[in-house]
Amino acid sequence: MKGIAFVGKIWRILTVAGLTFSQALAQETKSGIPLDEPWKETVYEFAANNLQHMAWGLEHSERDYQLARVLAAGDGLEIDEDVLFAAAFLHDMAAFVPYAVAGEDHSKTGADEAGTILEPAGFPMNKLPSVQGAIRAHMYYAEVPAEPVAQVLHDADTLNFLGAIGVTRIISLTTREGLAKDLPTAVATLENFSRQLPASLVTATAKAMAADRVQEMESFLAALRNQSADGRAL
Template sequence: MILDTPARVEEQARLILQAQDDGDGDGAHDLAHVGRVVRMAARIDRELGHPCDPLVLCAAAWLHDLVSLPKSDPDRARASARSADEAVAKLRRHGFPEERLAAVHHAILAHSFSAGVPCQTIEAKVLQDADRMDALGAIGLARCFYTAGRMDAQLFDPADPLGQHRELDDRAFALDHLPVKLYRIAETLHTAPARAIAAERVAFLKAFAARIVAEAG
């Protein structure tokens, strides 16, 4: 199969992801997460007037987490580089246009928060925004607490849930991850559509944190 349409790219990407599944069962970086990122990237591109190369954006969005490492893994910062390398190798074998592979590689490489690679293309910016959007709102909150549980963190500090009189520590307390990272994500977004969605989702996170304090007494 020659991967010359988004539909064919999606079909092959799904097969690649299924073959790559190592049974780790990380619910924060599963196929459902990938699907949400794909749909959000398409939405942002659409609201921008479709400036992205559809093949590049589709391939990068589907394969952006091809190599997913736990947050505690010392090689975590290289996960996006490894994903980009593997994605390009697999796409090349399945007939993806050679002249577009570099753009796919860059978009996947730059999407990661921990990698710290500046986005040089519109596809990279849209993918990064779409991936970061999944860390906000109700789903982002669920992923936050799920990941904290996998790392044996507590829900929150019962004596000071919002960390107003102590140093924030999101490895110890899940709720601390909101001000440590999630609230700040909105400031890193590249596109106007993403910033508009993020504003509403951050407001939800702040309301949740306030409700925690109210219920904790």
Template structure:
């Protein structure tokens, strides 16, 4: 049943990601699936991998609609949509409820419920870890790019606030990416997630140190 449910969830999710931008597309969902199962292997407790994999594929199906303003909360909408899709395929109600909770609780926004199950915590951690390290830096840069130039928002610049340049001092800069990554790592729930997060943070710090050098903050090496 595990492979069947995961395959079903993947099949159901893919059409929703066709309009997604790179930071929240089907490749992101696949990475989160892989990461969540890796964390599950390392946590030492029994994990419903069936539920976890399905939730990973479905967790961001509402992102494209949220981005265009058609819905307000991709977590809430996505959980309900996933539940309807799975129910139509005859998936057991307890499995649907477990997947629905994972999706509702995967965000760091204040309105999201706390993840209560191990599967929800693993999905949360995997999703946040995909915003750290080398992949995370690229993803966060994509997110900044998506937001730049929207009505009422200023364009982000490739710069660093530690360098005093009046022309860019009032605009978002790359230090925002570092803050976003740190914010997500500080919220992790599981020991395997925190261990992997620490490793990825080392790379993140080294990247921004190099970035500062290239801007001439301390002299490029």
């Protein structure tokens, strides 16, 4: 019966998250992150079932996790993989009902609520404060503590607003969110992000990546202006 239950759990993840059969059998996420602990399977399944969004859903969390590891390696930072996994996949949970609290920053709410998902999943709860700190600090405007996971998650999340992926995310929000209520507003957001966000980065590796990503955005925006009467025909 335990084997049947395990297969059922894998198939639920497979169906919701769009994993390949080989990925499901290998117990890894769609981007290849190992689900090598039962609690990781549970957290990933929770995210796959409840945190789906075109700009800050499951795939965004996968990108944040993968990029955060690259940044840590680039800066020679030693990180706790458990803390990073938990924070990466739950950092935006309070952007979703029923976790969102009106008038409260989703970073704070998400940090407060993370334990309600992690404890029953079997996460080592002595690490919860580090997870909460990383979630609180993940946004580009946040004050970032001198804690490696918080730093690399913050920078990874900020870099996800830059470059081709940043353009894709913001454009996908057009008519759905205030920062992209229409195409001109979305373009203005992209212009502001390309100018302002690099200064909020902490790690040297992220700062180097940001330069390339800003160039990608500027090339896109220049082409868009050229093809839309300098933005007047968007």
